[in-house]
Structure formats: structure tokens, C-alpha cells
Amino acid sequence: MNTNWLDLNTGAHVLLGGSNIGVITHEGRAIMVDAGLDRSVSKKALRQVEALGARLEALIITHGHADHFGGAGWLAERGIPVYAPALEGVFATHPLLEPLFLYGGAAPIRELQGKFTLAQDSVSHVEAMVSGALTLAGLTLNLIPLPGHAPAQLGVGYGDVLYCGDVVFPEETLARHPILFCADLDAWLETLAGLPALPHTHFVPGHGETVQEIAPLAEANAARLQEIRDQVWKALAEPHESEAVLRAVAAHFDITFAAPQFYLLALTTIHAALTSLQRAGAAAVEMVENRMLWRRI
Template sequence: MNANWLDFGAGAHALLGGSNIGVIACGERAIMVDAGLDRSVSKKALRQIEAQGAHLEALVITHGHADHFGGAGWLGERGIPIYAPALEGVFAKHPLLEPLFLYGGAAPIKELQGKFTLAQELVPRIEAIAPGALTLAGLELHLIPLPGHAPAQLGVAYGDVLYCGDVVFPEETLARHPILFCADLDAWLETLTGLSDLPYTHFVPGHGEPVQAIATLAEANAARLREIRDQAWEALAEHHESAAVLRAVAAHFDVTFAAPQFYLLALTTIHAALTSLQRAGAAAVEMEENRMVWRRN
């Protein structure tokens, strides 16, 4: 048996890897939550399902990042129905959107075309799902809104287990990549506040080990997001373009970006932090000699 294959009881499993995959198998019917980075990962998960004597009947994608849906195209080719939140599914249907977004809407540089940011296979058909109850393959699921890291991320709950996508990152990731990828900082903080009140006994994040109590990890992630936002505000002691704010925040966390894709991922987070400051009335943006600069209010 694969050492990365966990059994939570009552049919809930996870295959741990670079990106974790959830497997819910009850009798002969199974569904998968997220598909991993590429087809080799989804193949591994499918083999585990078949070893349980079950048949994969659906895939649910938590959010539209290539490391979570890269393996979905291969499952789609095999006729497996694929589900995702409407806004997130668009990225799986058109993988170019992710590097396009990261590059401000322009044709992406080659550094953004690796499989972590550009899935190699597209998913031609995706059914949109929304928060609430959903029965798939005879399994009763609850879809929980977890926006922030991605704009419309959904968690998939089955029994006592919540497959929660990238709503929290493990401590090792917080240490290794201090500037977490973030689309909406306020939404993420709100999501994290509500997370520990959710009635689940196992939380399976997209990366790292599952945890039984999420409060500590949720608070560590929230503290990091607040620190990023505070440091962005500190940088606005002088008027700055967002790139200069990123340099200041990176210096605070002692981060050196090794490649443009890491810089661009972190720049998105800085944009999210600046939007959050603007919403709070703490900062404003204006044009200054053809520079788009941020200042404190």
C-alpha cells in the first residue's frame, strides 16, 4: 500500500503528494477532489481508486490553479465528468488564462509557461458547481465557500472530512514562501476566521499534511496575510509603485526571487494587499508623472 495514501474512515481518503488529491469511495463508486499537477499524478490516484474496487465517477476541482487541475485533462479524455466553481473552472477550460493573468493580460513570457502556471492539458467540459449540498456518484457532499487564495475556491466536505484546497498552507510553506499567493486578502482573512468553526474533524489542505484541528494553522496563515498587508502599508511612508512595495515587503521577509514567475506570483499578493488597504481607506492610488503610485491616506 502506498505510504502517501491515507484513510480517514467512512470512505474518505487522501493521496498526499506535491498537491494532495482527495478520494471519496463508497462501495463501487468514487469521486476525486483535485487532480494534481499532471496526468502522472491523476493516474496514480486512479490506480488507488481501482485498488479499492471502486470506479471513478466524477472529479471536483477546488480552484483554478494548474497544480490542482493539471491532471484533469487526462481524466476528461477518459469520460470522467468534471466539476468546478464557475469562475475557477474557466481556468481549467482555458489554461492560458492563468499565465495571462499573472502577466497583466498580455501574452505571457516563457517563464510563466511551465506546468506549475500553465496546465499542459485543457479540460474541454466542466460543470459549474456552487456552495451548498451536492450529490455526486451517490455521495452526499457539502461545498463550502473558501475564497481568498483564489477568488471562488470551494472546499468539499464529506462526513467529518473537509478537502479544503489552498485555504491554508503548512508551516514549511509559510517559511519557504513567506509571500503566499493571494487573490483577495480580505476574503481570505474572513474565510480563515470562519474555518475553525466548521464542524469537521479532518481538514485536508491542498499541500502538506492533513490536520485534525485547523485553528492554529488558520491563525498562522491569517497572521502572515496581516503581516504582508502591514508591511505594504509601512512601505507607503513614501509614495511607491506596487513593484517598490513588493521589494520592501520581500526585504522584510528576507526573500530573494530566483525567477520571474516567483516575482509575479508575489506581485499579485502585493496587489491584493494594496486593494485591501484601499478598501479600508488606509491607502489610495494616484498618478504621478506617469507612475501609478500608492500613498497612505
């Protein structure tokens, strides 16, 4: 057995990797939670399912980021039905959407076409799922809304285990990539505030180790988001375009972006923080001499 393969309890497993993959088995039937970066990873996960003597009957995608669904196309070609929240699943049926989004809707630059942001395989059909109870392959799951990092992310609860996608990042990621990728900063803070009250005792994040006590990690992620928001506010001591705000926040965290894709991922988070300040009535945007300037109110 693979040393990255963890048996959590009562049929819940995780294959730890660049992106973690969950596997739940019950009476010879199995479902997978997220499919990893590419077909080689999902192949490996499928072999683990078979080694348990189980038959994979469904794949659930927690959110529409290529490092979580890149392997989904390969599984779908093998007849595995794919489930995802509707707004996240469209990225699996149309992987071009992710780099398109990151590039403001225009045909993406080459640097956004690596497999981390552009999945190599698409899924022809994704079954939409919503929060609440879902029975799949004889398993009763509880789907929990975890929006913020992605707009409609859902966690998959099974007994005391919660496969929670990218709702929290491990400390190493917080250190290595201080500006966490964020779609909706307010939604993410609200999600993080509610995490410790969930009845689960094993949390399986999309990256890093599984944790039993989620509160410290939820607090660390929330503190980082708050720090980003505070730094964006600080940068608006004078009116700035969002790119100038990003430069100020990057300087605060001592970040030097090595490539355009990292810059664009961080710029999305700055946009999310600016939206949050606008919602709070703390900042406004206006056009001045063809510059889209953000200023404090």
C-alpha cells in the same frame, strides 16, 4: 499500497503529494477532489481508486490553479465529468488564462509557461458548481465557500472530512514562501476566521499533512497575511509603485526571488494587499508623471 495514501475514515482518502488529491468511495463508486499537477499524478490517483475496487465517476476541482487541475484533462479524456466553481473552472477549460492573468493579460513570458502555472492538458467542459449540498456518484457532499487564495475556491465536505484546497498552507510553506499567493486578502482573512467553527474534524489542505485541529494553522496563515498587509502599509511611508512595495516587503521577509514567476506570484499578493488598503480607506492610488503611485491616506 502507496505510503502516501491515507485512509481517513468511512470512505474518505487522500493521496499526499506535491498537491494532495482526495478520493471518496462509497459502494464501489468514487469521486476525486483535485487532480494534481499533471497526467502522471492523476494516473497514479486513478490506480489507487481502482485498487479500492471503485469506479471513478466525477472529479471536483477546488480552485483554478494548475497544480490542482493539471491532471484533469487526462481524466476528462477518459470520460470523467469535471466539476468546479464557475470562476475557477474556466482556468481548466482555458489553462492559458492562469499565466495570462499573472502577466497582466499579455501573452505570457516563457517563465510562466512551466506546468506549475500552465497546465499541459485542458478540459473541454466543466460543470459549474455552487456552495451547498451536492449529490455526486451517490455521495452527499457539502460545498463550502473558501475564497481568498483564489477568488471562488470551494471546499468539499464529506462527513467529518473537509478537503479544503489552499485555504491554509503548512508551516513549511509559510517559511519557504513567506508571501503566500493571494487573490483577495480580505476574503481570505474572513474565510480563515470562520474555519475553526466548521463542524469538520479532519482537514485536508491542498499541500502538506492533514490536520485535525485547524485553528492553529488558520491563525498562522491569517497572521502571515496580516503581516504582509502591515508591511505594505509600512512601505507606503512614501508614495510608491507596487513593484517598489514588493521590494520592501521582500526585504522584510529576506526573500531573493530566484526567477520571474516567483516575483510575479508575489506581486499578485502585493496587489491584493493594496486593494485591501484601498477598500479600508487607508491607501489611495494616483497617477503622477506616468507613475501609478500608492500612498497612505
